[in-house]
Amino acid sequence: MIITDARVIVTSPGRNFTTLKIVTDEGLTGVGDATLNGRELAVAAYLTEHVVPLLIGRDAGRIEDTWQYLYKGAYWRRGPVTMTAISAVDTALWDIKGKQAGLPVHQLLGGRSRDGVTVYGHANGTDTDSLLTEVDRLIREGYRAVRVQSGVPGLEKVYGVSDRDVYEPADSAVPTETVWSTEAYLDHLPGVVARVREEFGPGVKLLHDVHHRLTPIEAARLGKALEPYALTWLEDPVPAELQSGYRIIRRHTTTPIAVGEVFNTIWDCADLIREQLIDYIRCSVVHAGGISHLRRIHDLAALHHVRTGAHGATDMSPVCMAASLQLGISAPNFGLQEHMPHTAETDAVFPHAYRYADGYLHPGDEPGLGVDIDEDLAARYPYKAASLPVNRLADGTLHSW
């Protein structure tokens, strides 16, 4: 089966998404998510200028060879733009492979390892009472795992917290600027998590995302303070470029650690996994090399007691979610899948077979990934520049957001 066309579709049904659609001479098509939040057009250009011309005329069945060709063939390795483009191609080719076989992709990955993919929902509140209301709502909706994010007294806006129904941080073309205080955050958060645990008891898995804002010793202090409340994970405690920081955290606390949403390849996490410095690896299909490469990361993790914790924020399209669920239902070391429901507009542009029920997502049994893009509908939502915010300290120093 030969690739005859590959289209890059940028659409904004509530937020921006970049999608690759590959077409073959036998009429089968496949889709891959190519969304890199705030940098959507960079990936679109990489695909259009450098990847699509290489795809035309290739054998659609050669998924692994195409991955190696795009990765090694570029000479310039890794990086979020390149790897998001490669991920999109890989994902679309798995979709085609599944359709050709008449099987959902998870059947090609070894079949189901479980009945459903356990998801965690997002509860956030500008204050603790509104957070408790949100946790309660999610538990009533069936969620067994809940990520808790809270406002911090004295700070106007913090990551993960919004008073609107849909949380959307990429809110302006020029990044919004917010003020951050590590001291205020470290002082406030343990009390918030304590209240949530007191209110809802030991049955619910609780998670928290630090979003790369601490130093290792600050993260160690937070991890220790949170130990009595038995978090399932503390996410992205420090920026992960300097990975020896994780050794410092590990030395001080038994709070489990999750990391990986900004990683692009196995090389970004190989040491963290091999040294058992983390408990959950949170790479996504769209940013970590597609199904082929993420499966390698998961397999390495499985050898080292590390479970998966798939990144699934709304800035990854339903195409990414569908692919993630194919992996999640089949990986032996699956841990949790993040679930932030998309808006109705987004769901309409990307019709999909997966569905939520009682704390689980189910990938469905359609051949391929079980997701598509409605190109006519997509064309009605033109791209709108939107960037993620930045943080500054009170004195104006730029800090990780």
Ligand code: GCO
């Ligand atoms: C998460 C993430 C997201 C990121 C977003 C950036 O855990 O879901 O931290 O909220 O901020 O994906 O584009």
Ligand code: MG
């Ligand atoms: Mg995160």
